[in-house]
Amino acid sequence: MVLVRALVILGILGAGWSTRAYAQEPSLVDLYKLVAAQGEQIKLLTQELDATKAKLASTDADVKITEERLVSTVEFVEQQSTGNADGANWWDRTRVGGYAEVHYNNIDAEDDSRNKKETDIHRYVLYVNHEYNDRVRFFSELEVEHGLVKDTADGSNSGEVEIEQAFIEVDLNGNHQAKAGLFLLPVGILNETHEPNTFYGVERNNVESIILPATWWENGAAVSGQYASGISWDFAVHSGLEMPTSGSSSYRIRSGRQKSSNASAEDLAFTGRLSFSGVPGLQLSGAYQHQTDMSQEAGDGVGEGRLLTAHAIYNQGGFQLRALWAQWEIDGDLIGQAGADDQSGWYVEPSYRFALPTSNLFTAMGVYSRFEDLQGYREQDQFEQWEVGMNLWPTDNVVFKIDYRDRSHQVSAAQGRDFKAIDLGVGLQF
Amino acid sequence: MSFMQMRMIIGFITLCAALLCLPMAAAGAPAQADQVYINASTYVAERFAGEPPAQETLWPSSDLRTQLKNILGHAPSLRFKYWGAGGKTVWILDEIGKDRPITAGVTITDNRIEDVQVLVFRESRGWEVKYEFFTSQFANLWLDRDQQLSGKVDNITGATLSVKAMKRMAKAALLMHRATPQAQTTLADAR
Structure with a gap:
């Protein structure tokens, strides 16, 4: 996904550069700066993606824990309200x-x-x-x-x-x-x-x-x-x-x-x-x-x-x-x-x-x-x-x-x- | 004490001893807790020809909970476990007859009852409901628009409350089946 976005940005920049070529030819230094800036941007995007992935994994774990807690709560509530069919307690x-x-x-x-x-x-x-x-x-x-x-x-x-x-x-x-x-x-x-x-x-x-x-x-x-x-x-x-x-x-x-x-x-x-x-x-x-x-x-x-x-x-x-x-x-x-x-x-x-x-x-x-x-x-x-x-x-x-x-x-x-x-x-x- | 009374009492004690020894002689082992006729996992496996699918959970919607309450006569459970594959679902349900819960397995296929069996019977009366001559009455019944079973299930004298508990479980299973993906599969196939 990041790669696609980077290519799209490059494409747009490339199109802009070719348009400007009619007006003014960019120097090699300009191109180097441009590539360096894009590299920096890709690095930032990659870091953001890793953070998002980590967050998603953490959320998945939280959801699973919450689900388990919910099921335990439901079982407890049901046992309190209807008794235990297996009758583990004397009152059941x-x-x-x-x-x-x-x-x-x-x-x-x-x-x-x-x-x-x-x-x-x-x-x-x-x-x-x-x-x-x-x-x-x-x-x-x-x-x-x-x-x-x-x-x-x-x-x-x-x-x-x-x-x-x-x-x-x-x-x-x-x-x-x-x-x-x-x-x-x-x-x-x-x-x-x-x-x-x-x-x-x-x-x-x-x-x-x-x-x-x-x-x-x-x-x-x-x-x-x-x-x-x-x-x-x-x-x-x-x-x-x-x-x-x-x-x-x-x-x-x-x-x-x-x-x-x-x-x-x-x-x-x-x-x-x-x-x-x-x-x-x-x-x-x-x-x-x-x-x-x-x-x-x-x-x-x-x-x-x-x-x-x-x-x-x-x-x-x-x-x-x-x-x-x-x-x-x-x-x-x-x-x-x-x-x-x-x-x-x-x-x-x-x-x-x-x-x-x-x-x-x-x-x-x-x-x-x-x-x-x-x-x-x-x-x-x-x-x-x-x-x-x-x-x-x-x-x-x-x-x-x-x-x-x-x-x-x-x-x-x-x-x-x-x-x-x-x-x-x-x-x-x- | 007359000779006849002595004979009757000795006969009574002998009869008790003979009945107590019956399961040991038959199985070669002491009798186990006897109210469990078939355990849930065995029932589920049997209904899916030995290849049971993973257990799933149905969390009834507010509307479904209302309908279940009308059928059961009490607040339904917050969630129901079931096993489903193709157009078939299997439900293990508990309902109190007179005093104690009856545990039954209900299998629904294509929105009709395929099978009903009593898995655990804990009541003091109404033993008849656990036998096939009673449970076979449920085969092929479905839920009509009034949420009643489509055919009659004859009562058993002295076991009215157990019979009603069995009917409630059958109706609840038919209703809940409609809320599962398995019922949607059936509807899609029908179209």
């Missing part, structure tokens, strides 16, 4: 979350004395999970039901504080895990997945309350496996039910839950589940549970119990169909005479979920209908119920619900309990 390996639901029930019963207008914070749950390392982790859930717990003289109290989960899970290998502690039993649809934004209806279905007493947790140990075919299995050994044999809750399955509180372990129970979810949108699952003594007491006329349950869930686009069936068979003379040895229930629930335009306050809306048939032991636990309703999600983890229920009992003595109800609810998880 500890998660806090929860869910809650608040209900309003307006019940118009056949027997007016059973009418009810009520609002209730049904449950508020906080969970804390911690990963000790890639293979060992802890799960826990602490729940407050119905808003408060208080001491009363007669022991009456609608609220409860409960530990729903507290267990250690260990990866045995890529597809198998073992866990021990207090965990949710692998039965039904809602027992393990019951955050309010994941199901329809302000109140949970009755089959998974009266027959499958969800939320149902026990102390024990379990193993599970999952395979690429979509087949999975679970097997658990755990504390059993302690079903009352007298009083207003006699032979009521739900009242048999010991809730892991100084639970009798005289007679353990075993639960196995086999599921298939290898076709997207489809889940088929069946579970069997064996209770070695439903009342935890020998010779009281109540013996072994067997629970068999199956469910199917099918999704196609926004359409979903859920169906569940569950049945108990309980051995024993006394329970047989009472007619409580066979308790069952089923429900079917079609629904459709629409995505709403993004400009809308709500991102999705779902409508559903549910029919339930309950054959529990108590008169009030033998009924059919129709239900229709709607869920509105402003975001995936928040839901507003409205539904209408119509319950009809089969036993005439319980028909005063028939009701029609409108329910409102708000639920969330985080």
Whole structure:
């Protein structure tokens, strides 16, 4: 570049000299001075070029250093704001979350004395999970039901504080895990997945309350496996039910839950589940549970119990169909005479979920209908119920619900309990 | 304790021991941390037939960051690493399902999804998303004008949050691919 510029200057000077040649011939001394001046100029230009090159190299190095510093800063900022995916720090390996639901029930019963207008914070749950390392982790859930717990003289109290989960899970290998502690039993649809934004209806279905007493947790140990075919299995050994044999809750399955509180372990129970979810949108699952003594007491006329349950869930686009069936068979003379040895229930629930335009306050809306048939032991636990309703999600983890229920009992003595109800609810998880 | 209970407990312990020994018997070595199904460099090499190009970095523009935020539901990273050659880009992304990040590899070719694989799964539920019967649903999908996937990806009951995390990563990769020289190559070829 410098050479080109020098030649151009020489050319111009040369042209000027040839023009002047007509006027006055330059002397040899003049030419020498001219060449010397040009040499000096070339030397200056060369020095400037070297300086520029050095500066450019220095700038390149500075840019590289700045870029490296920028990347380091970005990585640091991202780690501070989102945590480390690899969980190098304990706080990256500890998660806090929860869910809650608040209900309003307006019940118009056949027997007016059973009418009810009520609002209730049904449950508020906080969970804390911690990963000790890639293979060992802890799960826990602490729940407050119905808003408060208080001491009363007669022991009456609608609220409860409960530990729903507290267990250690260990990866045995890529597809198998073992866990021990207090965990949710692998039965039904809602027992393990019951955050309010994941199901329809302000109140949970009755089959998974009266027959499958969800939320149902026990102390024990379990193993599970999952395979690429979509087949999975679970097997658990755990504390059993302690079903009352007298009083207003006699032979009521739900009242048999010991809730892991100084639970009798005289007679353990075993639960196995086999599921298939290898076709997207489809889940088929069946579970069997064996209770070695439903009342935890020998010779009281109540013996072994067997629970068999199956469910199917099918999704196609926004359409979903859920169906569940569950049945108990309980051995024993006394329970047989009472007619409580066979308790069952089923429900079917079609629904459709629409995505709403993004400009809308709500991102999705779902409508559903549910029919339930309950054959529990108590008169009030033998009924059919129709239900229709709607869920509105402003975001995936928040839901507003409205539904209408119509319950009809089969036993005439319980028909005063028939009701029609409108329910409102708000639920969330985080 | 009844004879039946003893049998069940002994059976349970035997089952645990058998499962614990399974990987050692198969591989002849103790089991490693098992949540990593395929490491990122192996995935990238596989997608480029063993000859991966140099890693590149995409610094999203303000407009792209806004679009990514709409898809992800949270502020996107300040920069994304990717590998690109011809009309193909490979992205390694993290998204939280319920509690923990799922790491997925997403390969985009000619603005369509060529492949999605879960590289690391850390969640307690939703194990189904790591298997091919789920991930194969993403093949050949593209991003439509509303920035939605062009076809349906069926949900998995009990794994909704993991499924949604996978969809977010697929959409983000399709969107970011458009901002790379590899997408421009494709457009130039199309013209």
